[in-house]
Amino acid sequence: MKIEKLFKKVEKFFKLDEEEQATNDKQRKKLINSLEKKIVSMKEKIKTSDNKEKKIELKRELEFLIDLREKM
DSSP: OOHHHHHHHHHHHHHSOHHHHHHOHHHHHHHHHHHHHHHHHHHHHHHHOOOHHHHHHHHHHHHHHHHHHHHO
């Protein structure tokens, strides 16, 4: 899943009120799973990238994804 699409889904989930979030446990698990897959893929991109600037940018995105996963 592309990162933009993943962000849209997470944003949509967080717009739900807390009661709806609690009842949508299946959706929460799917989003967490997608975030974990994206984190693994970002780590691989960081390892294989030769460009230092690209690595720095990817690391920032990775940190954001990890924080987002923890908030879920």
